[in-house]
Amino acid sequence: MKKIVHGAPQIPNPLRVFITFESTGWFDTTQEQKENELLPKLKSIIKEWESNGSELLGTFDRDILTAGHAGPTNWHACFLYNIPDLQTVTNMTHSFRDAGIDRYFRLEASIGRPFFLVEN
Structure with a gap:
């Protein structure tokens, strides 16, 4: 047996980044705010990420068996990216602050690597 x-x-390189996404103040907004302000800003930011050199590998939304606040996991959905460098990761998380939607949504990035037993 091989040791x-x-x-x-x-x-x-590129960085493998797992970004968790949580709705926070979202639940305290009106339907009009959601449709006319928050969702357009959120969609615009995620669309902008397509041009920063990142590669979206996949997404995962937990809403099939959950509703409401995120609970103990502290996230509703996640994104898995290959991202060229740490500054780009920082720029991505900062984009929520810059757009003023960080009081409605929270992002957290974790840097890892492909799982060595599966991806060689």
């Missing part, structure tokens, strides 16, 4: 050697993880 598994597991040294220090290597930081991938």
